[in-house]
Amino acid sequence: MHPNDPRLRSFIDVDPTSDFPIQNLPYGVFSTASTPTPxxxxxxxxxxxxxxxxxxxxxxxxxxxxxxxxxxNAFMALGPQQWSKTRARISELLRHDNAELRDNAALRQQAxxxxxxxxxxxxxxxxxxxxxxxxxxxxxxxxTMFRDKTNPLLPNWLHIPxxxxxxxxxxxxxxxxxxxPRGQLKPPSAELPSFGPCKRLDFELEIGVVVGQSSAxxxxxxxxxxxxxxxxxxxxxxxxxxxIQQWEYVPLGPFQxxxxxxxxxxxxxxxxxxxxxxxxxxxxxxxxxxxxxQKGANNYDIALEVCLRTPAMATPARISATNFKYMYWSSxxxxxxxxxxxxxxxxxxxxxxxxxxxxEKDQLGSxxxxxxxxxxxxxxxxxxxxxxxxxxDSLLMRxxxxxxxxxxxxxxxxxxxxxxxx
Amino acid sequence: MHPNDPRLRSFIDVDPTSDFPIQNLPYGVFSTASTPTPxxxxxxxxxxxxxxxxxxxxxxxxxxxxxxxxxxNAFMALGPQQWSKTRARISELLRHDNAELRDNAALRQQAxxxxxxxxxxxxxxxxxxxxxxxxxxxxxxxxTMFRDKTNPLLPNWLHIPxxxxxxxxxxxxxxxxxxxPRGQLKPPSAELPSFGPCKRLDFELEIGVVVGQSSAxxxxxxxxxxxxxxxxxxxxxxxxxxxIQQWEYVPLGPFQxxxxxxxxxxxxxxxxxxxxxxxxxxxxxxxxxxxxxQKGANNYDIALEVCLRTPAMATPARISATNFKYMYWSSxxxxxxxxxxxxxxxxxxxxxxxxxxxxEKDQLGSxxxxxxxxxxxxxxxxxxxxxxxxxxDSLLMRxxxxxxxxxxxxxxxxxxxxxxxx
Numbered sequence: 001m002h003p004n005d006p007r008l009r010s011f012i013d014v015d016p017t018s019d020f021p022i023q024n025l026p027y028g029v030f031s032t033a034s035t036p037t038p039x040x041x042x043x044x045x046x047x048x049x050x051x052x053x054x055x056x057x058x059x060x061x062x063x064x065x066x067x068x069x070x071x072x073n074a075f076m077a078l079g080p081q082q083w084s085k086t087r088a089r090i091s092e093l094l095r096h097d098n099a100e101l102r103d104n105a106a107l108r109q110q111a112x113x114x115x116x117x118x119x120x121x122x123x124x125x126x127x128x129x130x131x132x133x134x135x136x137x138x139x140x141x142x143x144t145m146f147r148d149k150t151n152p153l154l155p156n157w158l159h160i161p162x163x164x165x166x167x168x169x170x171x172x173x174x175x176x177x178x179x180x181p182r183g184q185l186k187p188p189s190a191e192l193p194s195f196g197p198c199k200r201l202d203f204e205l206e207i208g209v210v211v212g213q214s215s216a217x218x219x220x221x222x223x224x225x226x227x228x229x230x231x232x233x234x235x236x237x238x239x240x241x242x243x244i245q246q247w248e249y250v251p252l253g254p255f256q257x258x259x260x261x262x263x264x265x266x267x268x269x270x271x272x273x274x275x276x277x278x279x280x281x282x283x284x285x286x287x288x289x290x291x292x293x294q295k296g297a298n299n300y301d302i303a304l305e306v307c308l309r310t311p312a313m314a315t316p317a318r319i320s321a322t323n324f325k326y327m328y329w330s331s332x333x334x335x336x337x338x339x340x341x342x343x344x345x346x347x348x349x350x351x352x353x354x355x356x357x358x359x360e361k362d363q364l365g366s367x368x369x370x371x372x373x374x375x376x377x378x379x380x381x382x383x384x385x386x387x388x389x390x391x392x393d394s395l396l397m398r399x400x401x402x403x404x405x406x407x408x409x410x411x412x413x414x415x416x417x418x419x420x421x422x
Numbered sequence: 423m424h425p426n427d428p429r430l431r432s433f434i435d436v437d438p439t440s441d442f443p444i445q446n447l448p449y450g451v452f453s454t455a456s457t458p459t460p461x462x463x464x465x466x467x468x469x470x471x472x473x474x475x476x477x478x479x480x481x482x483x484x485x486x487x488x489x490x491x492x493x494x495n496a497f498m499a500l501g502p503q504q505w506s507k508t509r510a511r512i513s514e515l516l517r518h519d520n521a522e523l524r525d526n527a528a529l530r531q532q533a534x535x536x537x538x539x540x541x542x543x544x545x546x547x548x549x550x551x552x553x554x555x556x557x558x559x560x561x562x563x564x565x566t567m568f569r570d571k572t573n574p575l576l577p578n579w580l581h582i583p584x585x586x587x588x589x590x591x592x593x594x595x596x597x598x599x600x601x602x603p604r605g606q607l608k609p610p611s612a613e614l615p616s617f618g619p620c621k622r623l624d625f626e627l628e629i630g631v632v633v634g635q636s637s638a639x640x641x642x643x644x645x646x647x648x649x650x651x652x653x654x655x656x657x658x659x660x661x662x663x664x665x666i667q668q669w670e671y672v673p674l675g676p677f678q679x680x681x682x683x684x685x686x687x688x689x690x691x692x693x694x695x696x697x698x699x700x701x702x703x704x705x706x707x708x709x710x711x712x713x714x715x716q717k718g719a720n721n722y723d724i725a726l727e728v729c730l731r732t733p734a735m736a737t738p739a740r741i742s743a744t745n746f747k748y749m750y751w752s753s754x755x756x757x758x759x760x761x762x763x764x765x766x767x768x769x770x771x772x773x774x775x776x777x778x779x780x781x782e783k784d785q786l787g788s789x790x791x792x793x794x795x796x797x798x799x800x801x802x803x804x805x806x807x808x809x810x811x812x813x814x815d816s817l818l819m820r821x822x823x824x825x826x827x828x829x830x831x832x833x834x835x836x837x838x839x840x841x842x843x844x
Contacts, residue, residue: 128591133674154672159615160606164674165587165681169550169766170639179640181763184582184711193581195711195762217592217683218601218843244763250576252555252586253675259587259765261639289606289617340617341603341666342843343681344591421640421764 003091004276006404010094011102012112014045019267019400019409021045022094025087026267026410027072027232030118038121040067040075041113043267043411044094048118051090053111059100060089071125072231072268073348076212080228083212087272120266122173123234124210127348129166129262130338131206131238133157134329136282138357141369158286161329161337163351166238167259171350173266178415180391181260183244193247197420200242200374201389204355205306205365205397207324208236208264209331211349218342223294226335229345233274233300233331235265235397235413236352242368242388262352265397265413273408277301277401279325288333291340298330302410304356304399306365310384311392317381319370322356322363324399329354391419425513426698428826432516433524434534436467441689441822441831443467444516447509448689448832449494449654452540460543462489462497463535465689465833466516470540473512475533481522482511493547494653494690495770498634502650505634509694542688544595545656546632549770551588551684552760553628553660555579556751558704560779563791580708583751583759585773588660589681593772595688600837602813603682605666615669619842622664622796623811626777627728627787627819629746630658630686631753633771640764645716648757651767654690655722655753657819657835658774661685664790664810684774687819687835695830699723699823701747710755713762720752724832726778726821728787732806733814739803741792744778744785746821751776813841 001008003023010022020026020043030048031038039052051067054060060067062082066074076083093101101107133139136153139162143152156162180201186193212231215221221229238258245257281299288294302324307316329337334351355365364370367388370378374387389395395417399410423430425445432444442448442465452470453460461474473489476482482489484504488496498505515523523529555561558575565574578584602623608615634653637643643651660680667679703721710716724746729738751759756773777787786792789810792800796809811817817839821832 128589156606156608156615156669156672159608160670162670162674162677164677165589167550167587167765169768169771170764172639177640179764182642183763184578186578186581192708193578193711195713217594218599218840220604220843241763247578248582248584249673249675250578251671251675252584253671253673255584255586256759256763256765259760260763286614289615291617337678338681341605341663341678341682342592342601343589343678346591349591418640421642 003087004273006406008091009096010044011096012045012047012094016405017407018045019407019411021406022091023403023406024269024273024408025090026269027123028267029070029072029121029123031121032113032117038070040069040072042090046115047112048115050111050113057107059093060086062086070121072123073125076231076347079213083231083270084272087270120173123266123268125348126168126171126350127346129168129171129350130163131166131352132161132163132329132334132354134161134327134334134354135357136328137326137359138355138365138369141357145373161334163334163338164253166262166352170259171262171264174263174413176263176415177418178239178261179418180420181241181244182420183241183256184247185243186247198241198244201417202240202242202367203389203395204238204240205304206236206238206355207353208234209351209353210234210268211345211351212347214347215339215345217344220291221336221339223296223332223336226332227296229335230271230331232268232270234268235399235410237263237395237397237413237415238352239263263413263415265411267411269408269410274300274401276403277408281330282328292333292336294330294332296332298332299325299327301325302399302401304397307396308380308386309394310380312384313382316394316396319378320362320364322358322365324356326358327353327356389417391417393417425509426695428828430513431518432466433518434467434469434516438827439829440467441829441833443828444513445825445828446691446695446830447512448691449545450689451492451494451543451545453543454535454539460492462491462494464512468537469534470537472533472535479529481515482508484508492543494545495547498653498769501635505653505692506694509692542595544593545688545690547770548590548593548772549768551590551593551772552585553588553774554583554585554751554756554776556583556749556756556776557779558750559748559781560777560787560791563779567795583756585756585760586675588684588774592681593684593686596685596835598685598837599840600661600683601840602842603663603666604842605663605678606669607665608669620663620666623839624662624664624789625811625817626660626662627726628658628660628777629775630656631773631775632656632690633767633773634769636769637761637767639766642713643758643761645718645754645758648754649718651757652693652753654692655696656690657687657821657832659685659817659819659835659837660774685835685837687833689833691830691832696722696823698825699830703752704750714755714758716752716754718754720754721747721749723747724821724823726819729818730802730808731816732802734806735804738816738818741800742784742786744780744787746778748780749775749778811839813839815839
């Protein structure tokens with residue numbers, strides 16, 4: 001039975017609303033208090049399955065030590081056929097009707113660790129981080145607010161999957177503290193800039209695409225090659241300092257406004273697990289240039305939600321619910337464009353999709369849009385309101401694909417704002 | 423005697439016009455046909471001194487294997503005090519009056535390799551590459567050509583050391599073939615973009631700054647800290663596709679236009695070796711914000727030249743001669759600004775200074791400026807002319823500091839344009 005088969009069950013009890021049924025098996029990196037060395041695992045129900053332990057016990061046939069690593073990069077290097085074979089093997093080992101692991105009490109004790117006992121680390125070594133801008137709704141909203149409400153999209157937007165290099169050094173895992181950045185600020189009314197804490201701190205709901213194979217400098221990618229290179233997907237919060245961005249970004253793009261932090265969820269959901277949830281994206285008009293044309297259904301039906309918990313609130317409140325399927329440019333098109341000049345791609349490259357906003361007002365992927373640049377603050381259930389993020393705010397994103405009686409979930413990516421440092 | 427002392431001589435004969443006297447000792451990574459494993463060395467006269475061999479022979483006291491690496495990153499990680507101590511030791515070993523290496527015929531044979539027998543590799547593992555825009559002359563020229571000749575500098579330029587994240591995956595060493603990129607092109611007269619080979623391929627003369635120490639996410643850097651983190655400097659050619667850039671760069675900055683290749687010289691000249699050549703940069707008006715203010719003479723008097731050899735020419739012709747001292751923003755200010763939002767810096771980060779252009783017409787750092795956007799093509803000695811680079815053109819940059827009877831040289835960075843690929 002294929003690892004995606006909805007009828008599969010594990011010997012581990014998994015609730016139908018869990019993010020981590022046997023049909024998912026996302027990869028992450030974890031450690032425990034008793035064994036503090038980070039290594040690779042997959043999530044299953046309320047457990048992490050220690051793949052280094054399984055490999056040491058010779059239950060998975062792969063080059064020695066490939067999972068005894070603080071990142072999945074070595075495993076990704078083995079290539080798509082090995083990714084598929086390994087997933088099938090892990091699925092087999094977790095099946096309710098397979099005794100290999102199920103009835104090996106000692107190995108189960110060692111290799112199945114309750115998630116509440118696991119510390120989750122950044123799951124990949126990020127080689128390069130590139131952020132795109134591929135939601136037509138988001139780009140239209142931004143253009144309406146700042147450029148020209150009668151002509152919000154710039155002339156190149158419908159032709160190019162616009163993107164820019166981000167900063168890999170500050171990609172962190174969910175839970176990492178997010179320090180309010182300082183930077184140069186110059187509101188329109190001020191004659192000179194000043195330097196101080198960002199006053200318009202925002203989140204951006206995105207999907208992160210993990211590249212698992214490299215491509216040579218000087219070569220372009222076809223749609224098929226680009227798809228094969230994609231290992232999996234995460235949630236991604238492209239924290240943004242709107243005021244720092246406004247003053248710095250002309251003409252060479254956002255820099256410090258984005259460089260202070262980017263958070264990703266700890267579990268990389270494999271491309272294979274998402275296969276049943278592929279959909280065609282919106283019609284692309286005008287027709288893209290030949291090199292960007294796609295035949296496949298390269299978008300994904302992934303429900304996404306954003307929740308905010310201020311210091312005064314006991315539980316988070318949902319402030320947005322949208323879907324990854326709305327994206328105008330697909331991840332495959334982004335990757336093809338990224339390599340189009342002959343730019344070499346590397347194992348461990350991370351692509352941010354761009355803010356995911358849908359067509360409705362409660363489907364927006366940033367406070368900039370939800371509050372319409374602060375003019376219509378978001379109302380919270382306890383009576384508070386927010387234009388932008390304040391110190392102590394906890395911002396949480398979740399994502400999942402709804403199957404028949406199960407979901408393929410992404411876990412969550414969370415960050416709490418700390419006051420600007422010294 | 424301090425390693426910079428002009429009176430120092432090596433037992434290796436070094437011509438006064440050589441780039442590599444005993445006062446320099448730049449680091450690189452090399453291999454030979456007989457020993458193809460890349461390792462760290464320093465250049466001296468017409469030789470490379472194999473530091474891995476010296477360390478194995480116990481003549482340099484450092485952690486095992488730190489030079490038996492394909493990059494200098496492990497050595498840089500040891501920190502500025504170790505950099506200084508090691509340079510002093512290498513200097514001592516090369517002194518004309520020290521018998522340790524001089525009279526050890528077997529070790530000399532092994533460890534001193536003629537440069538013509540050495541293959542030079544990229545000397546560092548580039549973690550992140552950031553490009554700045556810090557020449558007032560260059561920014562003014564560009565603004566005059568494209569923006570507003572009466573007001574060429576954008577309002578933020580004199581306040582912010584403007585920079586953007588570049589693409590680390592395509593930083594290559596001198597000699598690497600440079601494939602003409604393809605990309606989306608849309609001249610003003612065209613209604614729709616097309617995809618094809620870049621028609622306005624250019625070079626940019628820059629200095630590369632190698633960061634040798636890391637800084638924590640969420641922290642800022644002082645001038646003193648930033649200076650200590652700088653390991654050394656290279657020449658850097660920020661190859662640019664002007665037509666791809668023009669269509670893609672609004673609003674998020676240059677991306678594919680720069681991502682196809684960046685070339686650096688193979689020898690990293692240490693900050694310590696450049697100490698005698700420090701100068702104050704131009705007066706900064708208006709006064710920079712506090713966090714950017716600098717007390718030190720943080721510019722360097724480095725003569726730079728650019729030479730072009732078309733396929734028809736036997737030898738290169740110089741097309742520009744300028745100097746790094748003209749830069750408005752110093753490397754220290756660039757690094758301080760880079761970390762100002764709390765952006766973490768890493769060992770192996772590379773910062774490009776921005777195109778170095780001086781005040782005179784023959785002191786310009788790009789064909790865009792030399793040919794004034796193609797309007798006044800550069801005349802070559804054989805009667806040819808160039809607006810932008812053509813296939814088969816070889817573009818060469820050199821740099822050096824002129825001391826009293828010796829020079830601290832950077833070697834060269836060269837690239838030859840290959841036709842656009844398939």
